[in-house]
Amino acid sequence: MSSEFHRPVLVREVCEALAPALVRAEAPVFVDATCGGAGHTLAVLAAYAEARPAGPKLRAIALDRDEEALAEARRKLPAEVELVHSSFGHLPEVLDAAGVTAATAILADLGVSSHQLDTGARGFSFQVDAPLDMRMDPSRGVPASQLLADISAGELTQVLRDYGEEPDAARIAAAIVAVRPKTTGVLAKVVAAAMSAPQRRKLGLRIHPATRTFQALRIRVNDELGELDRLLAAAPERLQVGGRLGIITFHSLEDRATKQRFAALTRAEQPPAGLPIAARDLPRPRFVVPGGYRQGAAPGDAEVAANPRSRSSRLRVLERALP
Template sequence: MTLPREYHESHRSVMVHEALQYLLTRDDGVYVDCTLGEGGHTKAIIEATSARSTVIGLDVDAEVLALAERKLRDIQGNVRLFNVSYLDFDVVLGSLGINRVDGFLLDLGVSTYQLKARGRGFSYEVDEPLDMRMNLSNPVKAVDIVNKYSERELAKVIFEYGDEKRFSRRIARSIVKRRPIQTTFELVEAIRAALPPEERHKRKRHFATRTFQALRIEVNKELEVIRNTLEKIPGYLNPGGRVVVITFHSLEDRTVKHAFREKKGIELKILTKKPVVPSEEEVRENPRARSAKLRAAERI
Protein backbone atom coordinates (compact mmCIF):
# COMPACT_ATOMS: atom_id res chain seq x y z
CA MET A 1 0.00 0.00 0.00
CA THR A 2 1.37 3.38 -1.03
CA LEU A 3 0.22 6.33 1.03
CA PRO A 4 -1.29 9.14 -1.05
CA ARG A 5 0.77 11.76 0.83
CA GLU A 6 4.32 12.25 1.99
CA TYR A 7 4.57 10.98 5.58
CA HIS A 8 7.74 9.99 7.43
CA GLU A 9 6.50 10.03 11.04
CA SER A 10 4.98 7.33 13.20
CA HIS A 11 2.20 7.80 15.71
CA ARG A 12 2.99 6.72 19.26
CA SER A 13 -0.14 5.65 21.12
CA VAL A 14 -0.70 7.38 24.45
CA MET A 15 -1.37 5.73 27.85
CA VAL A 16 -1.45 2.22 26.42
CA HIS A 17 -0.78 0.50 29.77
CA GLU A 18 -3.45 2.50 31.58
CA ALA A 19 -5.99 2.04 28.78
CA LEU A 20 -5.60 -1.74 28.79
CA GLN A 21 -5.68 -1.86 32.59
CA TYR A 22 -9.17 -0.35 32.57
CA LEU A 23 -10.47 -1.78 29.29
CA LEU A 24 -9.67 -5.48 29.36
CA THR A 25 -12.01 -7.68 31.37
CA ARG A 26 -11.79 -10.87 29.29
CA ASP A 27 -9.01 -12.32 27.16
CA ASP A 28 -11.61 -13.75 24.77
CA GLY A 29 -13.68 -10.57 24.71
CA VAL A 30 -14.86 -8.40 21.85
CA TYR A 31 -13.52 -4.84 21.92
CA VAL A 32 -14.19 -1.80 19.72
CA ASP A 33 -11.28 0.54 19.03
CA CYS A 34 -13.36 3.54 18.00
CA THR A 35 -10.39 5.65 16.93
CA LEU A 36 -8.05 3.17 15.29
CA GLY A 37 -5.42 5.67 14.14
CA GLU A 38 -2.27 3.79 13.18
CA GLY A 39 -3.38 0.76 15.17
CA GLY A 40 -1.22 1.04 18.29
CA HIS A 41 -3.95 0.38 20.83
CA THR A 42 -5.49 -2.42 18.75
CA LYS A 43 -2.12 -4.16 18.48
CA ALA A 44 -1.65 -3.82 22.24
CA ILE A 45 -5.09 -5.34 22.92
CA ILE A 46 -4.34 -8.36 20.73
CA GLU A 47 -0.93 -8.87 22.35
CA ALA A 48 -2.24 -8.44 25.91
CA THR A 49 -4.96 -11.04 25.31
CA SER A 50 -2.61 -13.52 23.61
CA ALA A 51 -4.54 -13.05 20.34
CA ARG A 52 -7.70 -14.52 21.88
CA SER A 53 -9.74 -11.34 21.66
CA THR A 54 -11.57 -9.79 18.72
CA VAL A 55 -10.96 -6.12 17.95
CA ILE A 56 -13.22 -4.08 15.70
CA GLY A 57 -11.24 -1.04 14.56
CA LEU A 58 -12.97 2.08 13.24
CA ASP A 59 -11.57 5.21 11.65
CA VAL A 60 -13.38 7.88 9.67
CA ASP A 61 -10.13 8.86 7.94
CA ALA A 62 -9.63 6.51 5.00
CA GLU A 63 -5.94 7.39 4.67
CA VAL A 64 -5.21 6.68 8.32
CA LEU A 65 -7.17 3.43 8.09
CA ALA A 66 -5.02 2.35 5.13
CA LEU A 67 -1.90 3.09 7.16
CA ALA A 68 -3.21 1.01 10.08
CA GLU A 69 -4.15 -1.81 7.74
CA ARG A 70 -0.56 -2.01 6.57
CA LYS A 71 0.86 -1.92 10.09
CA LEU A 72 -1.55 -4.59 11.40
CA ARG A 73 -1.24 -6.89 8.40
CA ASP A 74 0.99 -9.44 10.12
CA ILE A 75 -0.70 -9.40 13.51
CA GLN A 76 -2.01 -12.71 14.75
CA GLY A 77 -5.59 -12.31 15.94
CA ASN A 78 -9.08 -11.41 14.86
CA VAL A 79 -9.02 -7.77 13.76
CA ARG A 80 -11.80 -6.27 11.64
CA LEU A 81 -11.33 -2.76 10.23
CA PHE A 82 -14.00 -0.34 9.02
CA ASN A 83 -13.82 3.12 7.43
CA VAL A 84 -16.63 4.77 9.40
CA SER A 85 -17.10 7.41 12.07
CA TYR A 86 -17.15 5.92 15.54
CA LEU A 87 -20.59 7.48 15.88
CA ASP A 88 -21.76 4.67 13.57
CA PHE A 89 -20.28 1.83 15.64
CA ASP A 90 -23.80 0.45 16.09
CA VAL A 91 -24.23 0.08 12.33
CA VAL A 92 -20.96 -1.88 12.14
CA LEU A 93 -21.91 -4.13 15.05
CA GLY A 94 -25.30 -4.77 13.46
CA SER A 95 -23.65 -5.76 10.17
CA LEU A 96 -21.54 -8.27 12.09
CA GLY A 97 -24.49 -9.67 14.03
CA ILE A 98 -23.03 -8.47 17.35
CA ASN A 99 -25.45 -7.14 19.97
CA ARG A 100 -23.04 -6.36 22.81
CA VAL A 101 -19.29 -6.14 23.34
CA ASP A 102 -16.89 -6.13 26.28
CA GLY A 103 -15.30 -2.75 25.79
CA PHE A 104 -15.02 0.50 23.85
CA LEU A 105 -11.84 2.54 23.58
CA LEU A 106 -11.80 6.14 22.32
CA ASP A 107 -8.48 7.95 21.87
CA LEU A 108 -9.68 11.40 20.85
CA GLY A 109 -8.01 14.28 19.08
CA VAL A 110 -5.99 14.65 15.92
CA SER A 111 -3.57 11.96 14.76
CA THR A 112 0.11 12.35 13.91
CA TYR A 113 -0.65 11.48 10.30
CA GLN A 114 -3.26 14.22 10.05
CA LEU A 115 -0.82 16.74 11.50
CA LYS A 116 2.29 15.68 9.61
CA ALA A 117 1.16 14.24 6.27
CA ARG A 118 1.41 16.90 3.60
CA GLY A 119 -1.77 18.59 2.44
CA ARG A 120 -4.19 17.87 5.29
CA GLY A 121 -4.22 21.48 6.50
CA PHE A 122 -4.35 20.75 10.24
CA SER A 123 -1.02 22.30 11.20
CA TYR A 124 0.14 25.89 11.54
CA GLU A 125 3.74 24.71 11.00
CA VAL A 126 3.53 24.17 7.23
CA ASP A 127 1.88 26.27 4.54
CA GLU A 128 -0.85 24.33 2.78
CA PRO A 129 -4.55 24.67 1.88
CA LEU A 130 -6.91 24.98 4.84
CA ASP A 131 -8.69 21.63 5.08
CA MET A 132 -8.78 19.98 8.55
CA ARG A 133 -11.28 17.27 7.59
CA MET A 134 -10.88 13.91 9.31
CA ASN A 135 -13.49 12.48 6.96
CA LEU A 136 -12.31 13.36 3.46
CA SER A 137 -15.84 13.02 2.09
CA ASN A 138 -17.03 15.78 4.42
CA PRO A 139 -18.10 18.67 2.12
CA VAL A 140 -17.14 21.32 4.70
CA LYS A 141 -13.48 22.34 4.99
CA ALA A 142 -11.82 24.83 7.30
CA VAL A 143 -11.45 27.20 4.34
CA ASP A 144 -15.25 27.33 4.05
CA ILE A 145 -15.70 28.29 7.68
CA VAL A 146 -12.94 30.88 7.62
CA ASN A 147 -14.34 32.58 4.51
CA LYS A 148 -18.11 32.10 4.85
CA TYR A 149 -18.94 32.43 8.55
CA SER A 150 -19.91 35.87 9.76
CA GLU A 151 -17.55 37.69 12.10
CA ARG A 152 -19.92 36.94 14.96
CA GLU A 153 -20.11 33.23 14.10
CA LEU A 154 -16.34 32.99 13.83
CA ALA A 155 -15.84 34.71 17.19
CA LYS A 156 -18.29 32.26 18.80
CA VAL A 157 -16.46 29.22 17.41
CA ILE A 158 -13.05 30.55 18.48
CA PHE A 159 -14.35 31.50 21.93
CA GLU A 160 -16.18 28.24 22.65
CA TYR A 161 -14.00 25.65 20.93
CA GLY A 162 -10.61 27.36 21.19
CA ASP A 163 -11.03 28.59 24.75
CA GLU A 164 -9.86 31.95 23.40
CA LYS A 165 -11.63 34.02 26.04
CA ARG A 166 -10.05 37.46 25.59
CA PHE A 167 -9.20 37.74 21.92
CA SER A 168 -11.82 35.74 20.00
CA ARG A 169 -13.54 38.86 18.62
CA ARG A 170 -10.26 40.47 17.58
CA ILE A 171 -9.15 37.30 15.81
CA ALA A 172 -12.50 36.96 14.02
CA ARG A 173 -12.33 40.61 12.93
CA SER A 174 -8.80 40.15 11.63
CA ILE A 175 -9.80 37.05 9.66
CA VAL A 176 -12.79 38.78 8.04
CA LYS A 177 -10.63 41.79 7.16
CA ARG A 178 -8.10 39.59 5.31
CA ARG A 179 -10.52 37.43 3.34
CA PRO A 180 -10.16 35.44 1.22
CA ILE A 181 -7.88 33.26 3.34
CA GLN A 182 -6.87 30.06 1.59
CA THR A 183 -3.84 28.64 3.42
CA THR A 184 -2.68 27.83 6.92
CA PHE A 185 0.02 30.51 6.88
CA GLU A 186 -2.49 33.17 5.77
CA LEU A 187 -4.62 32.20 8.76
CA VAL A 188 -1.61 32.31 11.08
CA GLU A 189 -0.85 35.84 9.89
CA ALA A 190 -4.44 36.93 10.54
CA ILE A 191 -4.19 35.57 14.08
CA ARG A 192 -0.78 37.16 14.58
CA ALA A 193 -2.14 40.56 13.57
CA ALA A 194 -4.99 40.26 16.10
CA LEU A 195 -2.84 39.50 19.14
CA PRO A 196 -0.65 42.02 21.00
CA PRO A 197 3.04 41.06 20.81
CA GLU A 198 3.27 40.50 24.56
CA GLU A 199 0.31 38.10 24.37
CA ARG A 200 1.89 36.10 21.54
CA HIS A 201 5.23 35.80 23.35
CA LYS A 202 3.92 34.82 26.78
CA ARG A 203 1.88 31.84 25.59
CA LYS A 204 3.41 28.46 26.33
CA ARG A 205 2.07 27.01 23.08
CA HIS A 206 2.01 28.56 19.61
CA PHE A 207 -0.31 31.58 19.51
CA ALA A 208 -2.38 30.03 16.70
CA THR A 209 -3.05 26.75 18.56
CA ARG A 210 -6.41 27.76 20.03
CA THR A 211 -7.89 29.06 16.79
CA PHE A 212 -6.71 26.03 14.80
CA GLN A 213 -8.22 23.73 17.46
CA ALA A 214 -11.51 25.61 17.31
CA LEU A 215 -11.76 25.35 13.53
CA ARG A 216 -10.85 21.65 13.58
CA ILE A 217 -13.58 20.93 16.14
CA GLU A 218 -16.13 22.90 14.12
CA VAL A 219 -15.22 21.24 10.81
CA ASN A 220 -15.52 17.72 12.27
CA LYS A 221 -18.32 18.42 14.80
CA GLU A 222 -16.11 16.62 17.30
CA LEU A 223 -17.88 17.41 20.59
CA GLU A 224 -21.27 16.56 19.13
CA VAL A 225 -19.96 13.21 17.89
CA ILE A 226 -18.41 12.43 21.30
CA ARG A 227 -21.65 13.25 23.15
CA ASN A 228 -23.86 11.22 20.81
CA THR A 229 -21.49 8.24 20.83
CA LEU A 230 -21.22 8.09 24.62
CA GLU A 231 -25.01 8.32 24.83
CA LYS A 232 -25.28 5.08 22.80
CA ILE A 233 -22.36 3.07 24.13
CA PRO A 234 -23.86 1.70 27.42
CA GLY A 235 -26.63 -0.06 25.49
CA TYR A 236 -24.00 -2.06 23.60
CA LEU A 237 -21.88 -3.14 26.59
CA ASN A 238 -22.12 -6.50 28.31
CA PRO A 239 -22.61 -6.25 32.09
CA GLY A 240 -19.15 -5.51 33.48
CA GLY A 241 -17.98 -4.22 30.10
CA ARG A 242 -15.91 -1.03 30.05
CA VAL A 243 -15.70 2.23 28.14
CA VAL A 244 -12.34 4.03 28.23
CA VAL A 245 -11.81 7.52 26.81
CA ILE A 246 -8.52 9.40 26.38
CA THR A 247 -8.87 13.14 25.83
CA PHE A 248 -6.36 15.87 24.99
CA HIS A 249 -8.02 19.15 25.94
CA SER A 250 -10.47 20.43 28.53
CA LEU A 251 -13.49 20.59 26.20
CA GLU A 252 -13.18 16.89 25.36
CA ASP A 253 -12.58 15.93 28.99
CA ARG A 254 -15.55 17.98 30.19
CA THR A 255 -17.79 16.38 27.57
CA VAL A 256 -16.77 12.88 28.69
CA LYS A 257 -17.13 13.71 32.39
CA HIS A 258 -20.67 15.02 31.90
CA ALA A 259 -21.66 12.07 29.70
CA PHE A 260 -20.50 9.60 32.35
CA ARG A 261 -22.25 11.51 35.13
CA GLU A 262 -25.55 11.41 33.26
CA LYS A 263 -25.35 7.61 33.19
CA LYS A 264 -23.94 7.19 36.71
CA GLY A 265 -25.91 4.72 38.81
CA ILE A 266 -28.32 4.06 35.94
CA GLU A 267 -26.20 2.33 33.32
CA LEU A 268 -22.63 3.07 34.34
CA LYS A 269 -20.34 2.85 37.35
CA ILE A 270 -17.57 5.43 37.10
CA LEU A 271 -14.15 3.85 37.68
CA THR A 272 -12.07 7.04 37.64
CA LYS A 273 -13.19 9.64 40.19
CA LYS A 274 -10.50 11.90 38.77
CA PRO A 275 -8.96 11.51 35.33
CA VAL A 276 -5.87 9.34 35.12
CA VAL A 277 -2.84 11.15 33.68
CA PRO A 278 0.28 9.74 32.01
CA SER A 279 3.39 8.95 34.00
CA GLU A 280 6.28 11.41 34.09
CA GLU A 281 8.35 8.85 32.20
CA GLU A 282 5.83 8.66 29.36
CA VAL A 283 5.65 12.45 29.06
CA ARG A 284 9.45 12.60 28.87
CA GLU A 285 9.53 9.95 26.13
CA ASN A 286 6.45 11.22 24.29
CA PRO A 287 5.70 14.93 24.86
CA ARG A 288 2.38 14.56 23.01
CA ALA A 289 1.11 12.70 26.07
CA ARG A 290 1.48 15.69 28.39
CA SER A 291 -2.13 16.85 28.07
CA ALA A 292 -3.75 13.40 27.97
CA LYS A 293 -6.43 12.42 30.48
CA LEU A 294 -8.14 9.06 30.78
CA ARG A 295 -11.61 8.37 32.15
CA ALA A 296 -13.28 4.96 32.43
CA ALA A 297 -16.66 3.55 33.36
CA GLU A 298 -18.20 0.09 33.69
CA ARG A 299 -21.61 -1.19 32.59
CA ILE A 300 -23.79 -1.99 35.59
Protein backbone atom coordinates (compact mmCIF):
# COMPACT_ATOMS: atom_id res chain seq x y z
CA MET A 1 0.00 0.00 0.00
CA SER A 2 1.38 3.47 -0.81
CA SER A 3 2.03 5.71 2.20
CA GLU A 4 0.10 8.59 0.62
CA PHE A 5 -3.68 8.29 1.14
CA HIS A 6 -4.60 10.23 -1.99
CA ARG A 7 -2.92 12.94 -4.04
CA PRO A 8 -5.64 15.40 -5.06
CA VAL A 9 -5.79 16.64 -8.66
CA LEU A 10 -6.37 20.16 -10.00
CA VAL A 11 -5.98 21.72 -6.55
CA ARG A 12 -5.06 25.21 -7.77
CA GLU A 13 -7.83 25.08 -10.37
CA VAL A 14 -10.43 24.06 -7.74
CA CYS A 15 -9.42 26.91 -5.41
CA GLU A 16 -9.48 29.44 -8.26
CA ALA A 17 -12.87 28.22 -9.46
CA LEU A 18 -14.58 28.28 -6.05
CA ALA A 19 -12.89 31.40 -4.64
CA PRO A 20 -15.03 34.01 -6.45
CA ALA A 21 -18.14 32.57 -4.79
CA LEU A 22 -16.55 32.11 -1.35
CA VAL A 23 -15.02 35.57 -1.13
CA ARG A 24 -18.27 37.44 -1.83
CA ALA A 25 -20.62 35.40 0.39
CA GLU A 26 -21.93 36.86 3.64
CA ALA A 27 -22.23 33.46 5.33
CA PRO A 28 -20.04 31.14 3.24
CA VAL A 29 -20.68 27.40 3.33
CA PHE A 30 -18.37 24.96 1.53
CA VAL A 31 -19.50 21.39 0.88
CA ASP A 32 -16.91 18.82 -0.18
CA ALA A 33 -19.09 15.97 -1.44
CA THR A 34 -16.14 13.58 -1.81
CA CYS A 35 -13.83 14.34 1.08
CA GLY A 36 -11.42 11.40 0.57
CA GLY A 37 -8.06 12.23 2.17
CA ALA A 38 -9.22 15.85 2.64
CA GLY A 39 -6.67 17.32 0.22
CA HIS A 40 -9.21 19.57 -1.51
CA THR A 41 -10.97 20.52 1.72
CA LEU A 42 -7.67 21.61 3.30
CA ALA A 43 -6.68 23.56 0.18
CA VAL A 44 -10.03 25.38 -0.02
CA LEU A 45 -9.90 26.24 3.71
CA ALA A 46 -6.37 27.63 3.29
CA ALA A 47 -7.25 29.58 0.12
CA TYR A 48 -10.27 31.10 1.85
CA ALA A 49 -8.25 32.08 4.95
CA GLU A 50 -5.65 33.73 2.74
CA ALA A 51 -8.16 35.57 0.55
CA ARG A 52 -10.33 36.77 3.44
CA PRO A 53 -8.26 36.87 6.63
CA ALA A 54 -10.81 39.07 8.39
CA GLY A 55 -13.85 37.65 6.61
CA PRO A 56 -16.74 35.69 8.08
CA LYS A 57 -16.01 32.16 9.25
CA LEU A 58 -16.23 29.53 6.51
CA ARG A 59 -18.55 26.68 7.47
CA ALA A 60 -17.25 23.44 5.93
CA ILE A 61 -19.18 20.19 5.55
CA ALA A 62 -17.38 17.19 4.08
CA LEU A 63 -18.99 13.91 3.15
CA ASP A 64 -17.77 10.57 1.96
CA ARG A 65 -19.44 7.18 1.61
CA ASP A 66 -16.24 5.48 2.84
CA GLU A 67 -15.64 5.51 6.60
CA GLU A 68 -11.90 4.91 6.11
CA ALA A 69 -11.75 8.23 4.21
CA LEU A 70 -13.65 10.00 6.99
CA ALA A 71 -11.24 8.63 9.62
CA GLU A 72 -8.29 9.94 7.60
CA ALA A 73 -10.03 13.29 7.09
CA ARG A 74 -10.77 13.58 10.82
CA ARG A 75 -7.05 13.25 11.55
CA LYS A 76 -6.19 16.01 9.09
CA LEU A 77 -8.99 18.53 9.35
CA PRO A 78 -9.74 21.15 12.03
CA ALA A 79 -12.36 19.93 14.52
CA GLU A 80 -14.99 22.40 13.31
CA VAL A 81 -15.20 20.79 9.86
CA GLU A 82 -18.39 18.72 9.90
CA LEU A 83 -17.86 15.19 8.56
CA VAL A 84 -20.81 13.17 7.34
CA HIS A 85 -20.91 9.50 6.35
CA SER A 86 -23.17 9.64 3.32
CA SER A 87 -23.18 9.27 -0.41
CA PHE A 88 -23.61 12.52 -2.33
CA GLY A 89 -26.75 11.13 -3.93
CA HIS A 90 -28.31 12.08 -0.58
CA LEU A 91 -27.00 15.68 -0.64
CA PRO A 92 -30.43 17.24 0.01
CA GLU A 93 -30.95 15.12 3.14
CA VAL A 94 -27.41 15.91 4.36
CA LEU A 95 -27.94 19.65 3.88
CA ASP A 96 -31.40 19.53 5.46
CA ALA A 97 -30.00 17.72 8.52
CA ALA A 98 -27.24 20.37 8.79
CA GLY A 99 -29.80 23.18 8.53
CA VAL A 100 -28.23 24.47 5.29
CA THR A 101 -30.71 25.70 2.69
CA ALA A 102 -28.06 26.62 0.15
CA ALA A 103 -24.28 26.29 -0.06
CA THR A 104 -21.78 28.79 -1.45
CA ALA A 105 -19.54 26.20 -3.07
CA ILE A 106 -19.96 22.47 -3.65
CA LEU A 107 -17.17 20.22 -4.93
CA ALA A 108 -17.31 16.61 -6.12
CA ASP A 109 -14.08 14.85 -7.12
CA LEU A 110 -15.51 11.71 -8.68
CA GLY A 111 -14.34 8.09 -8.62
CA VAL A 112 -12.17 6.20 -6.18
CA SER A 113 -9.23 7.33 -4.07
CA SER A 114 -5.69 5.95 -4.34
CA HIS A 115 -6.22 4.51 -0.85
CA GLN A 116 -9.21 2.49 -2.05
CA LEU A 117 -7.33 1.25 -5.14
CA ASP A 118 -4.13 0.51 -3.25
CA THR A 119 -5.73 -1.34 -0.34
CA GLY A 120 -5.77 -4.81 -1.87
CA ALA A 121 -8.34 -6.13 0.61
CA ARG A 122 -10.97 -3.67 -0.71
CA GLY A 123 -11.08 -5.70 -3.93
CA PHE A 124 -10.73 -2.82 -6.42
CA SER A 125 -7.41 -3.88 -7.91
CA PHE A 126 -6.13 -6.71 -10.08
CA GLN A 127 -2.61 -6.16 -8.70
CA VAL A 128 -3.40 -8.12 -5.50
CA ASP A 129 -5.53 -11.26 -5.14
CA ALA A 130 -8.34 -10.45 -2.69
CA PRO A 131 -12.07 -11.04 -2.24
CA LEU A 132 -13.91 -9.25 -5.03
CA ASP A 133 -15.72 -6.52 -3.08
CA MET A 134 -15.29 -3.07 -4.74
CA ARG A 135 -17.81 -1.26 -2.53
CA MET A 136 -16.75 2.25 -1.53
CA ASP A 137 -19.12 1.82 1.41
CA PRO A 138 -18.72 -1.79 2.55
CA SER A 139 -21.56 -1.32 5.06
CA ARG A 140 -24.13 -1.15 2.23
CA GLY A 141 -25.02 -2.80 -1.04
CA VAL A 142 -23.75 -5.94 -2.68
CA PRO A 143 -20.08 -6.84 -3.30
CA ALA A 144 -18.89 -7.47 -6.86
CA SER A 145 -18.55 -11.23 -6.14
CA GLN A 146 -22.29 -11.38 -5.32
CA LEU A 147 -23.16 -9.39 -8.44
CA LEU A 148 -21.12 -11.84 -10.55
CA ALA A 149 -22.74 -14.82 -8.81
CA ASP A 150 -26.23 -13.69 -9.91
CA ILE A 151 -25.86 -11.77 -13.18
CA SER A 152 -26.77 -13.17 -16.63
CA ALA A 153 -24.26 -13.11 -19.48
CA GLY A 154 -26.51 -10.67 -21.35
CA GLU A 155 -26.71 -8.18 -18.51
CA LEU A 156 -22.99 -8.43 -17.82
CA THR A 157 -22.24 -7.78 -21.50
CA GLN A 158 -24.29 -4.58 -21.22
CA VAL A 159 -22.45 -3.53 -18.03
CA LEU A 160 -19.05 -4.06 -19.69
CA ARG A 161 -20.16 -2.15 -22.79
CA ASP A 162 -21.90 0.72 -21.02
CA TYR A 163 -19.49 1.34 -18.16
CA GLY A 164 -16.22 -0.06 -19.53
CA GLU A 165 -16.65 0.65 -23.26
CA GLU A 166 -15.21 -2.87 -23.63
CA PRO A 167 -15.14 -4.01 -27.30
CA ASP A 168 -14.88 -7.69 -26.26
CA ALA A 169 -17.80 -7.40 -23.82
CA ALA A 170 -19.76 -10.47 -24.98
CA ARG A 171 -16.88 -12.95 -24.94
CA ILE A 172 -15.53 -11.63 -21.63
CA ALA A 173 -19.01 -11.78 -20.05
CA ALA A 174 -19.50 -15.37 -21.24
CA ALA A 175 -16.16 -16.40 -19.73
CA ILE A 176 -16.95 -14.64 -16.43
CA VAL A 177 -20.37 -16.25 -15.95
CA ALA A 178 -18.85 -19.67 -16.73
CA VAL A 179 -16.52 -19.24 -13.71
CA ARG A 180 -18.31 -16.65 -11.53
CA PRO A 181 -15.04 -15.44 -9.88
CA LYS A 182 -14.94 -14.60 -6.19
CA THR A 183 -11.51 -12.97 -6.12
CA THR A 184 -9.80 -10.18 -8.04
CA GLY A 185 -6.99 -12.50 -9.15
CA VAL A 186 -9.34 -15.08 -10.68
CA LEU A 187 -11.38 -12.36 -12.40
CA ALA A 188 -8.23 -10.77 -13.88
CA LYS A 189 -7.05 -14.16 -15.22
CA VAL A 190 -10.45 -15.03 -16.71
CA VAL A 191 -10.65 -11.66 -18.50
CA ALA A 192 -7.09 -11.88 -19.80
CA ALA A 193 -7.72 -15.38 -21.18
CA ALA A 194 -11.04 -14.39 -22.79
CA MET A 195 -9.87 -11.22 -24.54
CA SER A 196 -9.33 -11.50 -28.30
CA ALA A 197 -5.77 -11.26 -29.62
CA PRO A 198 -6.40 -7.99 -31.55
CA GLN A 199 -7.78 -6.28 -28.43
CA ARG A 200 -4.84 -7.49 -26.33
CA ARG A 201 -2.44 -6.12 -28.95
CA LYS A 202 -4.26 -2.77 -28.93
CA LEU A 203 -3.87 -2.46 -25.17
CA GLY A 204 -0.15 -3.25 -25.38
CA LEU A 205 1.94 -4.35 -22.45
CA ARG A 206 1.30 -1.37 -20.19
CA ILE A 207 -2.48 -1.71 -19.82
CA HIS A 208 -3.81 -4.87 -18.14
CA PRO A 209 -6.54 -6.60 -20.18
CA ALA A 210 -8.86 -6.48 -17.15
CA THR A 211 -8.64 -2.68 -16.67
CA ARG A 212 -11.92 -1.88 -18.44
CA THR A 213 -13.76 -4.80 -16.83
CA PHE A 214 -12.68 -3.68 -13.35
CA GLN A 215 -13.78 -0.10 -14.09
CA ALA A 216 -17.16 -1.28 -15.37
CA LEU A 217 -17.84 -3.48 -12.34
CA ARG A 218 -16.76 -0.76 -9.93
CA ILE A 219 -19.12 1.74 -11.56
CA ARG A 220 -21.97 -0.79 -11.42
CA VAL A 221 -21.34 -1.99 -7.85
CA ASN A 222 -21.30 1.60 -6.57
CA ASP A 223 -24.03 2.89 -8.91
CA GLU A 224 -21.61 5.70 -9.72
CA LEU A 225 -23.59 7.14 -12.63
CA GLY A 226 -26.86 6.99 -10.69
CA GLU A 227 -25.13 8.83 -7.84
CA LEU A 228 -23.80 11.44 -10.28
CA ASP A 229 -27.26 11.93 -11.81
CA ARG A 230 -28.76 12.51 -8.35
CA LEU A 231 -25.98 14.99 -7.52
CA LEU A 232 -26.42 16.84 -10.82
CA ALA A 233 -30.17 17.04 -10.21
CA ALA A 234 -29.93 18.34 -6.64
CA ALA A 235 -26.70 20.32 -6.21
CA PRO A 236 -27.46 23.28 -8.56
CA GLU A 237 -30.74 23.89 -6.69
CA ARG A 238 -28.87 23.95 -3.37
CA LEU A 239 -26.46 26.74 -4.42
CA GLN A 240 -26.75 30.26 -3.06
CA VAL A 241 -27.10 32.98 -5.70
CA GLY A 242 -23.55 33.47 -7.00
CA GLY A 243 -22.60 30.06 -5.59
CA ARG A 244 -20.52 27.60 -7.59
CA LEU A 245 -20.53 23.85 -8.18
CA GLY A 246 -17.30 22.15 -9.29
CA ILE A 247 -17.22 18.58 -10.57
CA ILE A 248 -13.98 16.76 -11.36
CA THR A 249 -14.60 13.98 -13.88
CA PHE A 250 -12.18 11.21 -14.87
CA HIS A 251 -13.79 9.42 -17.80
CA SER A 252 -16.06 10.17 -20.71
CA LEU A 253 -19.23 8.78 -19.08
CA GLU A 254 -18.95 11.12 -16.08
CA ASP A 255 -17.81 14.04 -18.20
CA ARG A 256 -20.62 13.66 -20.74
CA ALA A 257 -23.30 13.49 -18.03
CA THR A 258 -21.91 16.59 -16.30
CA LYS A 259 -21.46 18.57 -19.52
CA GLN A 260 -24.98 17.76 -20.72
CA ARG A 261 -26.60 18.68 -17.42
CA PHE A 262 -24.70 21.98 -17.25
CA ALA A 263 -25.64 22.71 -20.89
CA ALA A 264 -29.33 22.06 -20.16
CA LEU A 265 -29.26 24.31 -17.07
CA THR A 266 -27.56 27.20 -18.86
CA ARG A 267 -29.49 27.07 -22.16
CA ALA A 268 -31.38 30.27 -22.93
CA GLU A 269 -35.04 29.86 -23.81
CA GLN A 270 -35.93 30.52 -27.43
CA PRO A 271 -38.89 32.80 -28.28
CA PRO A 272 -41.88 30.66 -29.36
CA ALA A 273 -42.07 30.51 -33.16
CA GLY A 274 -44.46 33.04 -34.66
CA LEU A 275 -44.91 35.13 -31.48
CA PRO A 276 -43.57 38.68 -31.31
CA ILE A 277 -41.40 38.13 -28.22
CA ALA A 278 -37.77 39.26 -28.29
CA ALA A 279 -35.15 36.90 -26.86
CA ARG A 280 -34.14 39.63 -24.35
CA ASP A 281 -37.66 39.61 -22.87
CA LEU A 282 -37.50 35.91 -22.01
CA PRO A 283 -36.33 34.86 -18.56
CA ARG A 284 -32.56 34.48 -18.41
CA PRO A 285 -31.15 31.05 -17.47
CA ARG A 286 -30.77 30.61 -13.71
CA PHE A 287 -27.30 29.16 -14.14
CA VAL A 288 -24.17 30.07 -16.11
CA VAL A 289 -20.88 28.36 -16.87
CA PRO A 290 -18.42 31.07 -15.79
CA GLY A 291 -16.10 32.56 -18.43
CA GLY A 292 -13.02 30.46 -19.03
CA TYR A 293 -14.75 27.20 -18.02
CA ARG A 294 -16.63 26.35 -21.24
CA GLN A 295 -14.31 23.39 -21.89
CA GLY A 296 -13.63 22.84 -18.19
CA ALA A 297 -10.14 23.05 -16.69
CA ALA A 298 -7.56 20.34 -17.38
CA PRO A 299 -4.25 19.67 -15.63
CA GLY A 300 -1.05 21.20 -16.97
CA ASP A 301 1.93 19.13 -18.19
CA ALA A 302 3.73 19.48 -14.86
CA GLU A 303 0.78 18.04 -12.92
CA VAL A 304 0.35 15.13 -15.35
CA ALA A 305 4.08 14.35 -15.09
CA ALA A 306 3.97 14.48 -11.28
CA ASN A 307 0.64 12.64 -10.93
CA PRO A 308 -0.25 10.46 -13.94
CA ARG A 309 -3.71 9.76 -12.42
CA SER A 310 -4.58 13.41 -13.18
CA ARG A 311 -4.18 12.88 -16.95
CA SER A 312 -7.86 12.32 -17.70
CA SER A 313 -9.23 14.74 -15.09
CA ARG A 314 -11.37 17.74 -15.98
CA LEU A 315 -12.96 20.31 -13.70
CA ARG A 316 -16.36 21.55 -14.83
CA VAL A 317 -17.90 24.58 -13.13
CA LEU A 318 -21.46 25.90 -12.86
CA GLU A 319 -22.61 29.13 -11.16
CA ARG A 320 -26.04 30.10 -9.91
CA ALA A 321 -26.70 33.38 -11.70
CA LEU A 322 -27.93 36.61 -10.11
CA PRO A 323 -31.70 36.87 -10.61
